[in-house]
Amino acid sequence: MNIFKYKFYSKEEIEQKAHEVFKIMELENIPPRWPFEATCAADALEIRVVWDTIPSDNQGLIVARIEPLKRKITLNENIPNRSKGFEESTIAHELGHWMLHINQDEADGLTEQLELNLGIEDARKLFLCRTSETKINNANVQNNLDKIEWQAQYFASCLLMPRQILQAKRKGRDLTNWKHLYAMKDELGVTISNLTNRLQDLGLIYIPKGSKQIYPGKAVPNGQTSLLNKQSATYSTTLN
Ligand SMILES: [Zn+2]
Structure with missing residues (x-):
């Protein structure tokens, strides 16, 4: 079984996933408030958020990434002119990948195996997010990668608004x-x-x-x- 999954989600299902996060936040005694603090949602999901340099690759600038096995979101500190709103949207987008595109039981199981030094190929895999929200929202969504990015961004908008x-x-x-x-x-x-x-x-x-x-x-x-x-x-x- 793969740690990553792609499937079709209706908008209602994505909205439902955002509401699952609100419920988890309530249970963890970090009730959601607005303006929404996406780092509080990350805390409730036990995901760390860090700032670090993410070097660009041959496809260009990388805004953020999520490493499911490490339960870690990294935001690229080299993004120029970033606003608070942009940060919240980016963290919420990465949480969208966590909720929609990662087999979480599998992630937990693999983490245990990694602790036993078994070495899992999936450990190196991660989501690299490079697309700007404008592109995601306005582009003609065609391939699966675009669809995954669109789903994560739609999740972010349900979480924040x-x-x-x-x-x-x-x-x-x-x-x-x-x-x-x-x-x-x-x-x-x-x-x-x-x-x-x-x-x-x-x-x-x-x-x-x-x-x-x-x-x-x-x-x-x-x-x-x-x-x-x-x-x-x-x-x-x-x-x-
Ligand atoms: Zn993404």
Whole structure:
């Protein structure tokens, strides 16, 4: 059995996995609060988070990685201009890999074997995350690696911005007003693109690709409006 797994998850299943983390946090007496501290979730899952240099490889910059057998997430300290929101999103993304893509019983079993110095090939394997959230959210998700990255990022947005918290934060606010969105993203401790992607995903707003204009409600499906270019129609059919 492999320590890593890939399967199709519905959005509801991914959201459910995020809620499992909230339950574990409650049980561990680290109840979730917002702005969400992803390191608290990592603590509850007994995963260490460290900063270190991660050298780029021939495919470019690596933002973070998770080593399941060591239960360790490493964030690349060489990422320039990183914000608190970016850090939270990155840790939450790595926790998404832990919850969705790692056979955790297998990880625990292998850890025991490693302690006996049996040497397991899987021990060297890890997730290297290099893709920016914008790319993950907007790209046409095609291969399994893209899908895995998309799932982890979707998990992160469910963890950082659960529906009920968003509902509370949007009270008295106009979601088509950038000033209001910036105030919300500060209260949620996320980046503005985390927030707009989540709101678009929930069908609450729509921002045409390349535009700064925010429209209320869902993007209209492919072919029904001239507002949509082909790529944004792909976004709505691929991710909704
Ligand atoms: Zn990743």
